[in-house]
Amino acid sequence: MNAQALLNIAYLIAAVTFMVGMKMLGSPKTARRGNQIAAVGMAIAVLATIFLYDPGHEVPTFIYVLIFVAIAIGTFIGWYIAVTVDMTKMPELVSFFNGMGGATAALIGLLEYPHFLDSPYKIAMIVAGLVIGSVSFAGSMVAWAKLNGTMRKPIRLPKYNVWNTLVLLAVLALAAYIVVTRPESPVYLYALFLLSLVYGVMFVIPIGGADMPVVISLLNSFTGLAAAFGGFLYDNMAMLTGGVLVGSAGTILTIAMTKAMNRSLSNVIFGAFGDTDLTGGGEGPKGTVKSINPSDAAILLNYAKNVIIVPGYGLAVAQAQHAIHELEELLESKGVNVKYAIHPVAGRMPGHMNVLLAEANVDYDKLVDMDDINPQFKNADVVLVVGANDVVNPAAKKNPASPIYGMPILDVEDAKNIIVLKRSMKPGYAGIDNELFYNPKTSMLFGDAKDSITKIINELKNM
Amino acid sequence: MEGFFQFINDNIEMIYIVVLMIFVGIELISHVPAVLHTPLMSGANAIHGVVIIGAILAMLRMDPHNYTGLAIGFLAVVLGTLNVVGGFVVTDRMLEMFKTQK
Incomplete structure (x- = not known):
């Protein structure tokens, strides 16, 4: 009896730490502590479950051993992956771990199905958790592969929206059938499991890479929902509160992200990117591209008063965050005023650039949000675009036929000079041409971003 | 239908928690900087x-x-x-x- 009370107290503590932790994650000063508090709450809930839960029958020791071995393996692998992976790979890592949670929820459904056959409501919870967990797992794995580069292009069957809807209807129909008839044989449930996995793949596969952050955030809230259904199944308050909290917060976060891109969620899911011709619809701006060498770029920067750096995913790929910080310090020492313009969706995730630049010890105050920096571009002598593309594409403003039309962009065109550091003329992640590169004010500095920046630094040092 | 009402009665506290948590989640995330x-x-x-x-x-x-x-x-x-x-x-x-x- 006491054990039950203690277990409830542990779950109460966990639920409170989840809420406090999430709250603290919302402010830069307290974020790290918030994450740690939630982690402690989780540890308490897990340990309390193992030691205090009474299943109503004797649990043989070897099951406890199995649980601890499983936790040890998961901890070791999870820790190892999380610590060793490059900062640039963070987005796909979040997706990967999210998929693991979804898979857990799905497996719980497979395990518990035979034990609750007398209750249609418990079975409904199991089926809901299984379907959402499987979709989240399969979808996350596809998102992971896409961000990884394993699967670059969105794959679209003809009429994929129709096929997806049909599969979804099949999933729902089978789920309803199982809940209503509750067949003894688990075959139906396994069929539902497979069908849900298929739907998860089909759900994410047509969505373009640039939209992956939104998809990951959405799948994140899916997994939260799946955990909440588990909470209903077991009458478990920790699972219920944690799950619903993430489900609701994740949904809001997803909407905030789509807003930052000026898109609607349905627009992301049912497709806009890539529905148009990937080359830019035939009316792509063509013209001459002017290239520049590092020493001319250095001269331009040396005599500038205001420089704005626009970082993008290319910066992350080239691991150029330390080099750009060195350049920024060098310019500041020469009396140049340097700022960073942060687009809300620069990189592969909102805040990706902030994390990356923070790693290189760039002063927090130098990172300026889009709305605050946009009026300042007209005073900038030089804008240095480092591996960014879609977020500075004027087509978003001017070309209604463009797939990114309507997305707010950084107004780099207002600056006096624009230097674009880019590997080649290849289009950005959205797969569309960028007329900024053909602007007479623009000079292209081709090559690896890190190399180019290092060369500029060396030239500047000799001035 | 009887079963449905039974379910509501049996789980009313949990349903309250779900509703409250949804609002807590929304409140916690709103106004967070990008x-x-x-x-x-x-x-x-x-x-x-x-x-x-x-x-x-x-x-x-x-x-x-x-x-x-x-x-x-x-x-x-x-x-x-x-x-x-x-x-x-x-x-x-x-x-x-x-x-x-x-």
């Missing part, structure tokens, strides 16, 4: 790892002779732990970088 969207998503990702409790419960409730079940349960606990540990550690690593800034 800078923190990624760490926040990652932190939330770790928190839904709470699903691991379900995997542990399933293991504890299982018939000890059901070896297939134990194997699936074992896998579920491993994957759930991956979610929890990986999620929190990755979030911590991201946020560690904010520490020197004011």
Whole structure:
């Protein structure tokens, strides 16, 4: 009896730490502590479950051993992956771990199905958790592969929206059938499991890479929902509160992200990117591209008063965050005023650039949000675009036929000079041409971003 | 239909919790600067790892002779732990970088 009370107290503590932790994650000063508090709450809930839960029958020791071995393996692998992976790979890592949670929820459904056959409501919870967990797992794995580069292009069957809807209807129909008839044989449930996995793949596969952050955030809230259904199944308050909290917060976060891109969620899911011709619809701006060498770029920067750096995913790929910080310090020492313009969706995730630049010890105050920096571009002598593309594409403003039309962009065109550091003329992640590169004010500095920046630094040092 | 009302009566407290938690979640996330969207998503990702409790419960409730079940349960606990540990550690690593800034 006491054990039950203690277990409830542990779950109460966990639920409170989840809420406090999430709250603290919302402010830069307290974020790290918030994450740690939630982690402690989780540890308490897990340990309390193992030691205090009474299943109503004797649990043989070897099951406890199995649980601890499983936790040890998961901890070791999870820790190892999380610590060793490059900062640039963070987005796909979040997706990967999210998929693991979804898979857990799905497996719980497979395990518990035979034990609750007398209750249609418990079975409904199991089926809901299984379907959402499987979709989240399969979808996350596809998102992971896409961000990884394993699967670059969105794959679209003809009429994929129709096929997806049909599969979804099949999933729902089978789920309803199982809940209503509750067949003894688990075959139906396994069929539902497979069908849900298929739907998860089909759900994410047509969505373009640039939209992956939104998809990951959405799948994140899916997994939260799946955990909440588990909470209903077991009458478990920790699972219920944690799950619903993430489900609701994740949904809001997803909407905030789509807003930052000026898109609607349905627009992301049912497709806009890539529905148009990937080359830019035939009316792509063509013209001459002017290239520049590092020493001319250095001269331009040396005599500038205001420089704005626009970082993008290319910066992350080239691991150029330390080099750009060195350049920024060098310019500041020469009396140049340097700022960073942060687009809300620069990189592969909102805040990706902030994390990356923070790693290189760039002063927090130098990172300026889009709305605050946009009026300042007209005073900038030089804008240095480092591996960014879609977020500075004027087509978003001017070309209604463009797939990114309507997305707010950084107004780099207002600056006096624009230097674009880019590997080649290849289009950005959205797969569309960028007329900024053909602007007479623009000079292209081709090559690896890190190399180019290092060369500029060396030239500047000799001035 | 009778069963449905029974369900509502039996679970009314949990339904209240769900409704309240939805509002708490919305309140917690609103007005968060875009800078923190990624760490926040990652932190939330770790928190839904709470699903691991379900995997542990399933293991504890299982018939000890059901070896297939134990194997699936074992896998579920491993994957759930991956979610929890990986999620929190990755979030911590991201946020560690904010520490020197004011």
